[in-house]
Amino acid sequence: MTDVKSDKSNKSASGWSRRDVLKASSVGAAGAAAPMFFTKNAWADGHESIGNYPVKGSEVVFGFNVPQTGAYADEGADELRAYKLAVKHLNNGGGMLDTLKPSMLSGNGVLGKKVAYVTGDTQTNADASRTSARRMIERDKVIMVTGGSSSGIAIAQQYLCNELGIIFMCGLTHSNDTTGKDKQRYGFRHFFNAHMTGKALAPVLSKEYGKDRRAFHLTADYSWGHTQQQSMQEFTEKEGWGTAGNIMTPLKTTDFSQYLAQVMNSDADVLVLNHYGANMVNSLTNAVNFGMRDMQKNGKNLEIVVPLYSRLMAKGAGSANIDGVLGTSGWNWALQDAGSQVFVDAFVAEYGFPPSQAAHTCYVQTLLYANACEMAGSFYPPAVIKALEDFEFDGAGNGSTLYRGADHQCIKSMLVMKGKSPSARSSDFDYLEVVQEVDRATANYDPSIFPGELGPYKPA
Amino acid sequence: MKMQQGFFERNRSVFIFALIALTMPFWFPLIGGYSGLDTKIMVFCIFVVGFDLLLGYTGYLSFGHAAFFGIAAYTTGLMLKGFSDNIIPAIIVAVIVSTLVSVVIGLLTLKRTGIYFSILTLAFAEMFHSMAMAMLQQWTGGENGLTGMPTPMLFSIKMQGDAVFYFITFVAILMFYVAKRIERSPVGLMMRAIKCNQTRLEYTGINARKYKLLTFVISAAYAALAGALMVVYEPFVGHEFLGWHQSGEIVIMSVIGGVGTLVGPMLGAAFMLYFENVLSVDLGEQWLLVLGMIFMVVVIFMPGGFMEAVSRLQARFTQK
Structure with missing residues (x-):
């Protein structure tokens, strides 16, 4: 038994002779060197190749x-x-x-x-x-x-x-x-973008809900949420609103009750949901279930705002919940x-x-x-x-x-949208109506307010 | 009769791996692969070999190895960004930081075995993930990931295209060789003894905990090295690197390839990445479903993974 085994291993030991190893390593070395021979240097219509340019074939x-x-x-x-x-x-x-x-x-x-x-x-x-x-x-x-x-x-x-x-x-x-x-x-x-949303939405909000409002933000805790919240706060404050508070909610949150309770205990009379996708569907549904849309604060109706609207979100939240809720869209x-x-x-x-x-x-x-x-x-x-x-x-x-x-x-230009009531809907895709088309001049802003560089035309 | 085997014979699998890996840029495009994916496969080969030392040899199933991978990736990214675009100090610091974290996690989790160990490691990894997403997003970039690193440099060589492939492949071959040495060493024997029967091992007067911790830390160092190289390969760190999904993927790669064989998990990693990035295109939206079915078939009919299939085939041919 042991004899057979050692015999076998002997055989395979000789199967990998020194020459085989040399052969294998020379193939490896050739492989390592090969790319040097194939470096791209194609020229076409006077330009050097960048990325997948020039385009070959039809x-x-x-x-x-x-x-x-x-x-x-x-x-x-x-x-x-x-x-x-x-x-x-x-x-x-x-x-x-x-x-x-x-x-x-x-x-x-x-x-x-x-x-x-x-x-x-x-x-x-x-x-x-x-x-x-x-x-x-x-x-x-x-x-x-x-x-x-x-x-x-x-x-x-x-x-x-x-x-x-x-x-x-x-x-x-x-x-x-x-x-x-x-x-x-x-x-x-x-x-x-979020900045344009704030710029377009804030004047509509102050027109609809008045200038002496206090907003409470719930914000998805990542880059988009942060920029959306900053922009909403900046532009609503320009309209004379106050900011009662802001809570960063983790992206994975599905139950927003604990945060909504804090909103209800504050003196805020507007709730801004800087949420997108499933976050927004859940937070809005929670707020409606808490009866927040029928609540009175500071002698005014408590209002909910969803800065970024999409049809899929509106559908998820249900038209009864989004009825009359204001937000923005790029197009409809x-x-x-x-x-x-x-x-x-x-x-x-x-x-x-x-x-x-x-x-x-x-x-x-x-x-x-x-x-x-x-x-x-x-x-x-x-x-x-x-x-x-x-x-x-x-x-x-x-x-x-x-x-x-x-x-x-x-x-x-961009759109300020409002959720349609269930009775006003004409089809299964008809959840939102255009409140106002905000023109290009209003949505425009100075690009230098944000840091960052575009970089060179030719990649490094 | 015991014979001293030669260096080449003992390391035959390392040489075969080196041959296959180094020639990859030539044959991989023929089967629909592309430059970039081969580099990623090499990174994950390092990751799974280290993972297999823990799972395959001591039998401890960690569901939190993404933590070490991710911490090293973030450290590398921050080092490249803030210290120097040279990858050597970045990799060294990243592996050290991640390994130190693994010592702490190892001390806390290795007191438990089986499912409790798995859940504890998962919890730690998720803790780091949450931290990267919320508390530390100033540094990690949160949801957006860590971006804006300079092109990684190996002294004066740009780590792009073929240069990064051969660099990472060289490291992968080296790390596979090291894993083979560990497998054959007295520590490797202890690792197998732990898997076999930990209580019996302890009755012989051996401190099993020491060896468990050692294996866990070695395995984490492999994950850390892979994480650091991942950033060298692509100067970007996604928060997904720390997520449970990443940990799960490594487990699936190992199981599908065959745990406890070192080679199997590498086969599994290559298969998974090839499937996810090449075959998925032909399958369209249903690719995850097909992958799930393949995983089920492998687990039900070949619990030893691809390596079991290989050894069955070998047995059939040698019998005749």
């Missing part, structure tokens, strides 16, 4: 990185629908290609190349989103990445893309940081301008129901990127970036819009 590939699993999967699914529609329109014409002005889009691909796409799953997880974006960039050779349904994830991808020389067109991200302290040369945001499918109308019609024809604001911003971002490539006459990223910077356009659903060059934030 197709140009876009990367759509959205949450397909996780907390924001519903929103991600709607974003993906919009992206697919945008690709269809870029290749075959139709949709906002007819309304966007100025536009060089032909409806026959971009710069003579058909648009193809790959998709990825961010899993509502920053690390996963970066790995997924990296796959698109390294393997699928995408020229541009777009997507993201929360600020943390958008910022994480924006840094990665900036480093690799790939333009990142943000999807739904509302934190001031995306185009504030974390702004990047290769990142662009069409969606509005009920808008009557030509750009919104063609987009909604195309979306409904394709999928059978109207698009969300996340779908709108993703769709517009794809078109704007493609149009910038046409304007630059090249996919060379620095040229495309320069085409996007300070680009003035109209007909994309938000009136005349500026892609501000100083911070890559779109300056455009």
Whole structure:
């Protein structure tokens, strides 16, 4: 028995002779040296290669990185629908290609190349989103990445893309940081932000509820929540309101009773819920269950405000709970301008129901990127970036819009929304009504109020 | 009759691993992989090898290894940001900090065994996660993660693309060799004895707690090294690095590959990352469901993971 064993090991010992080892290590050494021979140095139309430029072949590939699993999967699914529609329109014409002005889009691909796409799953997880974006960039050779349904994830991808020389067109991200302290040369945001929400919402609030109000904030304890709370406090105080308090609620909170009790014991007569997604659905439902919407404080009705509204959140909270509650949105499918109308019609024809604001911003971002490539006459990223910077356009659903060059934030009109009562609703997608369209001049702000640098046009 | 084996024979698996790993940039793209994913696989190979020393050899199932991974990642990130863009001091400090934390956690948790140990480690990891998300978000960036690091440098070499791959692969091969040495050492014997029967071991007059703590700390140091290298590979720290999901993923990688074999967990890590990033694209939204089913099939029919499949196949061929 032992003899057999030692025999076997003897045999295999000789199977790995010194020569074999030498062979193996020389293969390893060749492997280590090989990349030196393949360093990229391709030149095309006078530009050096950056990221996945120059684009080879007859197709140009876009990367759509959205949450397909996780907390924001519903929103991600709607974003993906919009992206697919945008690709269809870029290749075959139709949709906002007819309304966007100025536009060089032909409806026959971009710069003579058909648009193809790959998709990825961010899993509502920053690390996963970066790995997924990296796959698109390294393997699928995408020229541009777009997507993201929360600020943390958008910022994480924006840094990665900036480093690799790939333009990142943000999807739904509302934190001031995306185009504030974390702004990047290769990142662009069409969606509005928390600062603009505060600026637009505060005057409407003081008109509706009066100037002598005291607000209590409940704030989701992360970057977006913090910036949203600061902006709301700043602008409501400008209107003459007081701030009774602010509680940072952990992101994982599902029962907000303990915080709401503190709000009720304070002298506040307005409750501001700086929450998004499931947080907002839960905190609002808790507040309604506490009877806070029927409560009197300081001789006035206690009011609830939800700074950032989305249709999916409104649906989650239920229309009986959001009836009359004020908030802001970037866009709504009920808008009557030509750009919104063609987009909604195309979306409904394709999928059978109207698009969300996340779908709108993703769709517009794809078109704007493609149009910038046409304007630059090249996919060379620095040229495309320069085409996007300070680009003035109209007909994309938000009136005349500026892609501000100083911070890559779109300056455009936005909406103050109110929850509809159950009886006023016309369909299963009709939860919110437009109270006021806030014009671009009101939403505008000085980009230098936020720190951060865009950085160089060519990645390090 | 016992024969002294040669260096190459004893370390055959290390050489095979080195060969496969170093040639990865050539064959990996052929099966849909890409540069970047191979580097991440190497990082996780280090992580799971260390984890296997604890789970596979002493039988202690830690559900909190993400803590060591994450603490090291944050430390590395902050060192790169605030001290120097050279990765060497950053990695050293990160591993030291994380290892010290593991000594404290180890002392507190190793008094318990089985499910109690798992839950305690999980609780500690979640505590760190909550701290990163709330109290310490000034430093960690909270939900947004830690960003804005300079490009990591190995003295004058930029840690990007192939340079970072070969650097991390070199470390992975080294750490696998070290794990093999530990496996064969007297400590390795003690580790197996603890798994076999801790009470009996203690009756022989051996201080089992000392060896348990040693293994736990070694395993945490591996996790810390992986965490530090993760930031070298990608200058970004997500709060997910500290989360229970990360801890769970390591457990799944180890189980699917075959615990107690060192090689198996590495196979598991490669498979999981390959599946998550390459195959998931073809499967669409349902990829998590398919992954769950694969995990179930493996656990039910091959409790020894991929390594059991390998040894069964080997047995079949040698019989004939």
